[in-house]
Amino acid sequence: MRCPFCRIDNDRVIDSRAGDDGNSIRRRRECVGCRRRFTTYERVERQLLAVIKKGGNAEPFDRDKIKRGLAKACWKRPITEEEIELTVSSLEAELYGNYESEVPSRVLGERLMELLRVLDQVAFVRFASVYREFKDVRDFVDELQPILAESNRESG
Ligand SMILES: [Zn+2]
Numbered sequence: 438m439r440c441p442f443c444r445i446d447n448d449r450v451i452d453s454r455a456g457d458d459g460n461s462i463r464r465r466r467e468c469v470g471c472r473r474r475f476t477t478y479e480r481v482e483r484q485l486l487a488v489i490k491k492g493g494n495a496e497p498f499d500r501d502k503i504k505r506g507l508a509k510a511c512w513k514r515p516i517t518e519e520e521i522e523l524t525v526s527s528l529e530a531e532l533y534g535n536y537e538s539e540v541p542s543r544v545l546g547e548r549l550m551e552l553l554r555v556l557d558q559v560a561f562v563r564f565a566s567v568y569r570e571f572k573d574v575r576d577f578v579d580e581l582q583p584i585l586a587e588s589n590r591e592s593g
Contacts, residue, residue: 438477445470490542510564514557524552
């Protein structure tokens with residue numbers, strides 16, 4: 438590692454410890470040339486998951502974009518920022534666990550809807566109506582039927 442002060446490429450590691458997130462290692466180094474100390478971080482490189490869209494185009498898995506979509510669907514619903522964050526995290530963990538480098542956008546959408554359905558049904562319907570391209574009104578009604586049946590059971 439080149440020293441940021443004197444540019445000499447000769448240092449010794451004086452301390453290594455896990456970073457706060459558990460995914461990185463923080464190393465304290467001392468330059469052999471000028472004796473000044475500096476810190477480096479090592480991070481596991483994770484290949485970014487590509488989302489393959491219907492037409493075959495790929496775009497990188499965009500955590501923030503999904504989060505924004507969820508926040509929109511959950512607008513004015515009793516859902517905290519933290520719950521949204523957790524939903525995105527569990528989706529992310531699942532996709533990275535099950536898919537090597539590519540995931541069909543359909544799978545991503547379906548899984549997200551399942552998670553959202555558990556979280557909040559109104560938000561789910563909002564999200565589903567935007568995310569999914571319903572071929573006709575019947576598709577939409579089919580989608581809603583099980584939810585409405587469930588709500589009726591719960592209230593009755
Ligand atoms: Zn130095």
